[in-house]
Amino acid sequence: MRTLLLLLSFSFFFSCTSSKEPIESSNESKKIDNSSTIVPVVKTEKEWKKELNELEYHVLREKGTERAFTGDLLENKKQGTYTCRACQLPLFDSSTKFNSGTGWPSYYEPIKKEHIKEEADNKYGMERVEVLCARCDGHLGHVFKDGPRPTGLRYCINSVSLDFIEK
Numbered sequence: 001m002r003t004l005l006l007l008l009s010f011s012f013f014f015s016c017t018s019s020k021e022p023i024e025s026s027n028e029s030k031k032i033d034n035s036s037t038i039v040p041v042v043k044t045e046k047e048w049k050k051e052l053n054e055l056e057y058h059v060l061r062e063k064g065t066e067r068a069f070t071g072d073l074l075e076n077k078k079q080g081t082y083t084c085r086a087c088q089l090p091l092f093d094s095s096t097k098f099n100s101g102t103g104w105p106s107y108y109e110p111i112k113k114e115h116i117k118e119e120a121d122n123k124y125g126m127e128r129v130e131v132l133c134a135r136c137d138g139h140l141g142h143v144f145k146d147g148p149r150p151t152g153l154r155y156c157i158n159s160v161s162l163d164f165i166e167k
């Protein structure tokens with residue numbers, strides 16, 4: 001009888017420790033990742049659907065666009081870092097954010113060139129340059145050449161593609 005109890009408590013102990021792991025890893029994903037090498041984050045569409053809400057999935061994975069002036073980070077003027085909502089890669093610093101009047105958060109340069117991927121987008125009869133997260137391939141928005149100094153660029157980014165970590 002005693003050995004059975006011992007065995008039971010052992011298996012309970014092990015099942016507890018193993019079930020803790022996912023909680024710890026999800027806490028870690030909130031930290032700012034400053035590593036310079038980009039290890040691609042690859043997930044199935046099913047996995048992304050589980051992790052993102054409907055609008056986030058539509059914008060990040062299906063290259064959608066949130067409605068202008070609806071994003072929760074549009075008016076954010078706090079100091080900090082804007083990260084990818086899908087994989088938490090740092091993308092933009094608050095010091096490069098400006099009011100473009102377009103209805104989407106706008107930045108004149110990314111935190112690091114390597115954190116952003118740019119691709120030609122000729123959908124809807126427009127010649128645009130799409131901006132993607134370099135780590136998870138999530139759609140962020142577009143970059144235009146009518147931005148302010150010093151770069152003259154305007155990274156027009158969907159709020160739902162971003163998270164914000166205050167300094």
Ligand SMILES: [Zn+2]
Nearest residue numbers: 084087133136
């Ligand atoms: Zn990402």
